[in-house]
Amino acid sequence: MNEKVRCLIIGSGPAGYTAAIYASRANLAPILYEGIQPGGQLTTTTEVENFPGYPEGITGPELMEDLKKQATRFGADIRNGIATSVDFNCYPKKVTIDGEKVIEADTVIISTGASAKYLGLPDEAKYAGMGVSACATCDGFFYRKKVVAVVGGGDTACEEAIYLAGLASKVFLIVRKSFLRASKVMQDRVMANEKIEVLFECNAVGLFGENGVEGVHVVRHMGEANEEKFDIAVDGFFLAIGHTPNTEIFKGQLNLDSVGYIITEPGRPTTCVEGVFAAGDVADSIYRQAITAAGTGCQAAIEAERYLSEKGL
Numbered sequence: 414m415n416e417k418v419r420c421l422i423i424g425s426g427p428a429g430y431t432a433a434i435y436a437s438r439a440n441l442a443p444i445l446y447e448g449i450q451p452g453g454q455l456t457t458t459t460e461v462e463n464f465p466g467y468p469e470g471i472t473g474p475e476l477m478e479d480l481k482k483q484a485t486r487f488g489a490d491i492r493n494g495i496a497t498s499v500d501f502n503c504y505p506k507k508v509t510i511d512g513e514k515v516i517e518a519d520t521v522i523i524s525t526g527a528s529a530k531y532l533g534l535p536d537e538a539k540y541a542g543m544g545v546s547a548c549a550t551c552d553g554f555f556y557r558k559k560v561v562a563v564v565g566g567g568d569t570a571c572e573e574a575i576y577l578a579g580l581a582s583k584v585f586l587i588v589r590k591s592f593l594r595a596s597k598v599m600q601d602r603v604m605a606n607e608k609i610e611v612l613f614e615c616n617a618v619g620l621f622g623e624n625g626v627e628g629v630h631v632v633r634h635m636g637e638a639n640e641e642k643f644d645i646a647v648d649g650f651f652l653a654i655g656h657t658p659n660t661e662i663f664k665g666q667l668n669l670d671s672v673g674y675i676i677t678e679p680g681r682p683t684t685c686v687e688g689v690f691a692a693g694d695v696a697d698s699i700y701r702q703a704i705t706a707a708g709t710g711c712q713a714a715i716e717a718e719r720y721l722s723e724k725g726l
């Protein structure tokens with residue numbers, strides 16, 4: 414039998430749990446499905462030093478456990494399960510969980526996050542949390558006055574390289590092509606930065622180090638007659654080759670941008686479907702931080718409450 418709820422939250426990162434805190438305190442009796450990664454991306458990191466309220470820092474798993482406890486304290490119903498399909502063309506909205514159970518919801522808050530893309534090198538997993546990162550804003554601080562490499566040639570890679578150059582002593586930007594794909598202004602800023610050395614036509618093919626990343630194996634002109642192999646010594650290895658928003662099930666139901674991020678009204682979590690809201694990294698290709706995810710989770714819950722109240726639901 415179908416279950417009917419006033420507010421369904423999909424995803425258990427900072428956006429989902431924050432939405433659950435606000436929605437339960439507003440008496441919406443929210444149900445939250447955690448998905449395949451309960452606690453979201455922060456459960457894969459050790460120290461989080463930039464989430465307000467933790468002057469000594471906190472580990473990612475502890476922070477997420479605290480958020481979950483806070484949501485549970487106000488009555489949020491947090492469940493295991495993955496949303497496998499949705500139908501937003503009807504009222505109430507229908508969300509199928511684990512291919513079986515159908516939840517009918519007056520409002521839906523989507524907070525399914527986004528996953529960073531990696532090169533697929535076995536060494537990326539081997540050195541996870543030991544020098545490999547996909548977030549300069551999160552981890553750059555740990556590399557003050559150290560040497561780092563950034564992989565990528567687009568705007569994000571250039572932004573991350575410039576950000577890291579403000580902290581590190583040197584930044585290698587490893588670019589597969591013979592040019593940067595980034596906008597002209599970003600290219601100019603990178604090329605003018607004395608701390609950044611761009612390695613064009615280069616592929617990172619492996620990492621090395623005893624107790625963490627100590628360097629990158631690089632191949633220039635890979636597969637060509639003039640192929641050249643060399644190593645660079647670095648303390649940190651940053652991926653900046655894009656993210657994949659977790660929006661496969663929303664294709665054809667919501668407006669998505671060319672990468673797959675949910676398009677929301679500027680500055681608001683409202684989507685193109687009334688009563689459906691998006692919060693966190695799933696709708697944010699720019700900031701991708703725990704605090705911004707939490708902030709938009711709060712906005713989404715407030716909007717859900719107002720929508721229900723306006724409709725008299």
Ligand code: FAD
Binds near residue numbers: 425446447453527
């Ligand atoms: P996520 O945390 O990505 O959570 C998404 C949730 O959706 C997961 O629970 C997943 O299981 C669920 N989900 C996905 N699909 C489905 C589905 N179909 N059905 C049900 N559930 C689903 N940010 C900082 O501010 N500071 C840091 O120090 C920091 N360090 C980081 C370190 C690492 C290694 C990584 C990867 C990220 C880091 N970030 C940091 C970024 C931060 O983790 C993200 O910005 C934040 O987690 C985004 O929150 P979110 O709620 O949008 O989504």
